[in-house]
Amino acid sequence: MRNFLFIPGNNPKMLTNADFLGSDAIVFDLEDAVPLSEKDAARILTKNAVETLQYQTKFGIRINAVDTEFWTSDVHDLLTLDPDFVILPKVNGPDCIHMLVSEMEQVQTADGRPITTKVIALLETAIGIEHAYEIARADSRVVALLLGAEDLTADLRALRTKKGDEILYSRSRILCAARAAGIEVYDTPFTDVEDSDGLRDDAVLAHQLGFTGKAAINPRQIAAINRAFMPTGEELDYAREVLSALEEAQKSGKGAFALHGKMIDAPIVNRAKQVLEIAAAEKA
Amino acid sequence: MKLLRSASAGAKVRQDLMVVLHPAEAGVHIIIESTVQSLFEAAIRSAAEDVLSRYQIEHCQVEIYDFGALDFVVKARVETAVRRAIEGDTI
Numbered sequence: 001m002r003n004f005l006f007i008p009g010n011n012p013k014m015l016t017n018a019d020f021l022g023s024d025a026i027v028f029d030l031e032d033a034v035p036l037s038e039k040d041a042a043r044i045l046t047k048n049a050v051e052t053l054q055y056q057t058k059f060g061i062r063i064n065a066v067d068t069e070f071w072t073s074d075v076h077d078l079l080t081l082d083p084d085f086v087i088l089p090k091v092n093g094p095d096c097i098h099m100l101v102s103e104m105e106q107v108q109t110a111d112g113r114p115i116t117t118k119v120i121a122l123l124e125t126a127i128g129i130e131h132a133y134e135i136a137r138a139d140s141r142v143v144a145l146l147l148g149a150e151d152l153t154a155d156l157r158a159l160r161t162k163k164g165d166e167i168l169y170s171r172s173r174i175l176c177a178a179r180a181a182g183i184e185v186y187d188t189p190f191t192d193v194e195d196s197d198g199l200r201d202d203a204v205l206a207h208q209l210g211f212t213g214k215a216a217i218n219p220r221q222i223a224a225i226n227r228a229f230m231p232t233g234e235e236l237d238y239a240r241e242v243l244s245a246l247e248e249a250q251k252s253g254k255g256a257f258a259l260h261g262k263m264i265d266a267p268i269v270n271r272a273k274q275v276l277e278i279a280a281a282e283k284a
Numbered sequence: 285m286k287l288l289r290s291a292s293a294g295a296k297v298r299q300d301l302m303v304v305l306h307p308a309e310a311g312v313h314i315i316i317e318s319t320v321q322s323l324f325e326a327a328i329r330s331a332a333e334d335v336l337s338r339y340q341i342e343h344c345q346v347e348i349y350d351f352g353a354l355d356f357v358v359k360a361r362v363e364t365a366v367r368r369a370i371e372g373d374t375i
Contacts, residue, residue, distance in 0.1 A: 052356035
């Protein structure tokens with residue numbers, strides 16, 4: 001995924017339109033977008049929407065944190081839908097993941113199958129950032145880390161800026177942790193929906209740093225995020241060279257081969273294929 | 285199942301509805317005001333009755349103030365009101 005779009009779980013209009021907004025994935029938000037008095041309403045509305053509208057877009061659910069009274073109902077009422085992923089907020093350590101997975105293992109789909117839902121851990125506290133690698137490795141269901149800069153900067157007692165100096169360490173830390181654990185990593189949303197230049201710069205930086213993609217909070221952000229995460233011309237040329245060299249090596253019966261003096265191994269070949277797939281998908 | 289209290293759910297905004305549920309002595313009474321009354325009153329009533337039947341609610345008064353909600357929204361808001369009316373302080 002290059003992006004996923006948060007949709008308030010208690011908003012009928014947005015739930016109805018969610019499938020047509022062009023995001024790679026939809027996240028039905030039961031947490032920050034829903035006031036405490038409406039958590040039950042959001043749960044019921046989201047469930048009805050998914051069951052009725054048969055979304056074609058990949059979707060996930062941001063449930064409430066494990067230190068709230070809401071999260072177990074979120075899991076038992078909504079994960080029966082077998083969403084592609086669940087986002088767990090306020091993950092401070094691997095124990096949060098263990099609690100969630102333990103609850104998930106009690107859930108089955110309507111036809112009695114175990115759910116296959118993956119987990120994205122949202123890191124938005126100082127302690128969560130420091131435990132990023134342990135969280136990334138906490139369970140095989142964890143497929144990505146997501147940075148939550150708004151709550152994080154409050155915890156850091158930092159001033160949140162568009163330039164993002166105050167979150168550079170956190171961005172780098174969760175990047176390294178995710179890549180070391182072999183999972184994906186997503187950047188925090190850009191919260192000024194009127195500032196398209198700022199969004200572009202923030203998304204380009206996230207791509208340069210190595211993030212897989214970026215969260216969006218408004219449909220207008222999706223195109224800019226996709227452009228930022230498109231491979232550059234240089235990356236595309238290199239990817240084609242790698243696959244061309246691979247083909248030549250295979251014809252010659254060579255197992256290992258070099259390109260521009262560098263040995264090419266499986267991860268580089270896989271990355272080249274991903275780059276060309278992303279470019280092809282964007283053109284389609 | 286018996287309603288313990290009055291309860292409401294939803295909002296008076298476009299594509300949503302407000303449902304207000306009260307315990308009643310006998311029978312199910314549904315009052316509907318809708319921005320698309322002539323076209324969809326029957327469908328709204330049917331959706332509400334479907335949820336009430338599922339929860340075996342036999343005695344209630346339901347007030348629905350609809351602003352063009354789709355069927356799944358009607359059912360969700362009625363279900364929310366029902367659960368709030370039959371359970372404790374449910375969230």
